[in-house]
Amino acid sequence: MERLCITGGQPLHGTLTTSGSKNAALPIMAASILADEPVRLEGVPRLTDVSTLADILRSLGMSVSRLENGDLDLASLDSIAVDSLPVRADYELVSRMRAGFCVLGPLLARRGRAVVSLPGGCAIGDRPVDLHLAALAALGAELKVEHGYVVARAKRLVGAELQLSGPRGPTVTGTANVLCAAVMARGESVLHGAAIEPEVVDLGGFLGAMGARIEGLGTPTIRVEGVEQLGGARYRIIPDRIEAATLLLAIAITGGRATVDGLVPQHIDAVLAALECTGCHIDTTPASVCLTGAQRPRAQDICAKPYPGIPTDIQAQWMAYLSLAQGRSTIRDEVFPGRFMHVAELKRLSARIETPVTSAGDGRVVVEGVKRLAGATVTATDLRASAALALAGLAADGETIVRDVYHLDRGYERLDAKLVKLGADIRRQP
Numbered sequence: 001m002e003r004l005c006i007t008g009g010q011p012l013h014g015t016l017t018t019s020g021s022k023n024a025a026l027p028i029m030a031a032s033i034l035a036d037e038p039v040r041l042e043g044v045p046r047l048t049d050v051s052t053l054a055d056i057l058r059s060l061g062m063s064v065s066r067l068e069n070g071d072l073d074l075a076s077l078d079s080i081a082v083d084s085l086p087v088r089a090d091y092e093l094v095s096r097m098r099a100g101f102c103v104l105g106p107l108l109a110r111r112g113r114a115v116v117s118l119p120g121g122c123a124i125g126d127r128p129v130d131l132h133l134a135a136l137a138a139l140g141a142e143l144k145v146e147h148g149y150v151v152a153r154a155k156r157l158v159g160a161e162l163q164l165s166g167p168r169g170p171t172v173t174g175t176a177n178v179l180c181a182a183v184m185a186r187g188e189s190v191l192h193g194a195a196i197e198p199e200v201v202d203l204g205g206f207l208g209a210m211g212a213r214i215e216g217l218g219t220p221t222i223r224v225e226g227v228e229q230l231g232g233a234r235y236r237i238i239p240d241r242i243e244a245a246t247l248l249l250a251i252a253i254t255g256g257r258a259t260v261d262g263l264v265p266q267h268i269d270a271v272l273a274a275l276e277c278t279g280c281h282i283d284t285t286p287a288s289v290c291l292t293g294a295q296r297p298r299a300q301d302i303c304a305k306p307y308p309g310i311p312t313d314i315q316a317q318w319m320a321y322l323s324l325a326q327g328r329s330t331i332r333d334e335v336f337p338g339r340f341m342h343v344a345e346l347k348r349l350s351a352r353i354e355t356p357v358t359s360a361g362d363g364r365v366v367v368e369g370v371k372r373l374a375g376a377t378v379t380a381t382d383l384r385a386s387a388a389l390a391l392a393g394l395a396a397d398g399e400t401i402v403r404d405v406y407h408l409d410r411g412y413e414r415l416d417a418k419l420v421k422l423g424a425d426i427r428r429q430p
C-alpha cells in the first residue's frame with residue numbers, strides 16, 4: 001500500500017487551481033444513463049471513484065471514454081436495444097463507492113428495471129438509504145430488497161409529492177437519485193426537503209441541458225415536470241469546493257500565504273468566515289481566494305451541517321488545524337455524528353483531543369490546542385481523514401508517514417503533487 005512521507009514545517013506559498021467536483025461528477029455520470037444521445041463532460045477529475053463509476057456504467061452497457069484533453073464521453077451502446085441493456089449494478093463495484101447507488105433512479109426512469117447492490121458499510125458511520133427507497137416508491141416504483149440488492153421495477157414512473165429529509169437533514173445523493181427518476185416520470189413531482197448543495201444544483205443544470213424541466217434548484221422545494229425523453233449534452237462540472245477548502249486549510253495550518261483559484265468562493269462562505277475567525281486574512285475575487293495564515297490560529301467552535309453550513313467533509317481537516325490553535329475548540333458533526341475515526345490518529349501526532357461524545361443530536365469532541373505537533377506513523381481510515389493526516393503532517397515537527405493513502409486518491413486529484421507545488425516536502429513511497 002502506498003504511503004506519504006511528509007517533512008513538516010514548510011509554510012506554503014504560490015497559486016493552485018481547483019479540480020472538478022467529485023461529488024458533482026459522480027451523480028452526473030450516473031444521470032447520463034437517461035440520455036438518448038451521447039454526453040460529453042468537461043472538468044471530470046481523475047480519481048479512483050470516477051474510474052469505479054465508469055466501470056459500473058460499462059457493466060450497465062454504457063461506453064465511457066476519457067479524451068486526451070480530459071473530457072469524458074458517455075453513451076449507451078446503441079447496438080443493444082434499451083430493453084435488453086443490463087440493469088444490474090454489482091456489489092463488487094457499489095461496495096467500493098457508495099455513490100454507485102446513484103444509478104438506481106436513472107435505471108428505473110430510463111430502463112424501467114434495476115437491480116442495484118445496497119452500498120454496504122462505511123467508516124464514517126451509519127448511512128441508510130431509506131429516504132431514497134421511500135421516495136422512489138412514492139413515484140410508483142415497485143421495490144424490494146433481496147440478498148443485499150434493491151430489485152426495482154416501474155413500467156412508467158408517475159409524478160408525486162415526496163420527502164427527502166430525515167432526522168439528520170436532507171439526503172444529498174437521495175435527492176440526486178430521485179431527481180433523476182422524477183425528470184422522466186409522467187406529470188409533476190414536488191421534492192420537499194431536498195438537498196440544496198451546489199453539487200445537486202449542478203446535477204439539475206446537467207439534466208436541464210439534456211431537456212429536463214426543473215424549478216427550485218438550490219431551494220428545499222424542487223418542482224419537476226416529467227418529459228418522455230432526454231437528449232445528450234456537453235456540460236462542464238463545477239469546481240470541487242471540498243478540495244478548495246482542504247487546500248485553504250493546508251495553507252492555514254502551515255502559516256503560509258497562497259492563492260487557490262478556479263473555484264466559486266460563495267460555495268465555501270461558511271468556511272472562509274470561520275477561517276477569518278481563527279485569524280487568517282482572506283482576499284477573494286469572483287474565482288479565487290488568497291489566504292494569509294495566522295501566526296497561531298485562535299480556537300474556534302465548529303459545527304458540521306448540511307449546506308450552506310461547514311461541510312462534514314472538512315470536519316477532520318478542521319480538527320487537524322484547530323489542534324494547533326490557542327485555546328479549546330469544540331467540534332460537532334450533525335450530519336455524521338460518529339465521523340471521528342481520525343481522532344486516534346491525530347492523537348498519535350501529539351494532538352490533545354478528548355474522546356468523542358455521541359448524543360442524539362450530534363457527535364462532538366473538544367480539542368485543546370498545542371503549540372507543536374510531532375511527526376509519527378499514522379494510518380488513513382477514510383478519504384477525508386487521510387487529508388486531515390496529511391495536513392497535520394505538513395505542520396508537525398520531523399517526519400510523518402501516512403499509510404493507506406489509496407483513500408486520498410479516491411477523492412483528491414494528486415493532492416500531494418499539488419501541495420509540493422506550494423513548497424511542501426512530501427514524497428510518495430510504494
Ligand code: EPZ
Pocket residue numbers: 023024026098099124126127128129130131132133166167168169170171172173174199306312313335336383384411
Ligand atoms: C454525500 O453523501 C456525499 N457523497 C458525502 O461526501 C457527504 O459527506 C454527504 O453527502 C453529506 O454532505 C457524495 O456526494 C457522493 P446524505 P450521501 O444522504 O448522499 C442520513 C465525501 O467525503 N440519511 O446526504 O450518502 C445519513 O445517514 C463523501 O466526499 C438517512 O438517514 O449523504 C446522514 O446522516 C463522504 N437516510 C444524513 O442523512 C437516507 O436514505 C446525510 O446523508 C439517506 C441519508
